[in-house]
Amino acid sequence: MKVVKDLSWCYEKWRSGQDVVFADCRFDLHDPDKGIERYRKGHIPSAVYFDLEKDLSSEVKETGGRHPLPRMEDFVETLQQAGISSDTTVIAYDDNHAFASRFVWLLTFLGHENVYLLNGGIKAWKEAGYPVDQDMTPRNKTTFKANVHKEFVADQDDVRERLNHENVAIVDSRSYERYAGIHEPIDAKAGHIPGALNYFWMDLFDERGFWKEPEQLKEHFYQLNSYDEIIVYCGSGVTAAPNVISLWEAGFQHVRLYVGSFSDWISNPENKIDTCN
Incomplete structure (x- = not known):
């Protein structure tokens, strides 16, 4: 299973205008608001933000660890609201690969085959001179069918x-x-x-x-x-x-x-x- 993709491949997917969604997964465990703040200041155009603790995890209980999996029905709804269908190509990025990896693993766990990681993250994208913007226009809701592994x-x-x-x-x-x-x-x-x-x-x-x-x-x-x-x-x-x-x-x-x-x-x-x- 190969999910790490180089910058040029990801850029061409973005430029093609096909059914592709970029998932911005930036987060800071010491300052949970930093990720969304960085997203608002500039992200890959049309990218949707996913918060580690609000979207990629559920509430902490006595057991289950500090970042339990989200309730699957809630996460599927989050994906649908983000415009991600069962056929969408999804490319995740962050600024250290940890949180984007959690996202990619989650989608793979749900049976989504076309999910990838941007190698080098947002830093590589910016250094290549590729565009970023601050637009946060909501995407059209889609249908996502999970096949849990x-x-x-x-x-x-x-x-x-x-x-x-x-x-x-x-x-x-x-x-x-x-x-x-x-x-x-x-x-x-x-x-x-x-x-x-x-x-x-x-x-x-x-x-x-x-x-x-x-x-x-x-x-x-x-x-x-x-x-x-x-x-x-x-x-x-x-x-x-x-x-x-x-x-x-x-x-x-x-x-x-x-x-x-x-x-x-x-x-x-x-x-x-x-x-x-």
Whole structure:
């Protein structure tokens, strides 16, 4: 499954005037209003804004993590209001690839085949001299039919059942400091799910902020080739999404996102946590 597209491909799709919608997914976890503010100041013409916490997540509960999946009927309605039908080509972007990856994963989870990521994000678009504007004219409502792929998701029970399975890899997408339990700036407990392998999501990009080539990603993940299934998590199911995307790009087939991630895992006092101290 290949979803990362280069700038020229995305620009030609935009210029063609065909049934294409750009999804602006910029967000700031420390300042939730920053994303929409940046969108209002300038975005790819006709792009629709999707907010991580309002559109791509549902309300936080005692379990389920900090960014639970949105209710599917609500998200489908959001897509329809954005002018996205079952046949629309959708191209997502942001300014760090994390939130756009969450969006792309969500649409893929719903069975939408024509959804892609703009490599380099809004920065690459602007640096190429391509147009941006501030127009926010609503799009015409469409019909979107979901075909949910439940096999793309793992929950806490799935992870518990697969602990220590020799054919299942559990991948932690957070920084080594958080994985090791050295520094935990967000969650109430520090460390990682027992047996998890650490693949920091920021290592997927080059110094310019572009996704690494598929061959580089294959080399990056080569130790995972011996596993039949890969479950990916982070703190709350957001920055794990780029790892899922990259595993797809590298040719891995059976990849699942643990949406609740570490913030869900630690909500159960019976779950064990490992550190590297």
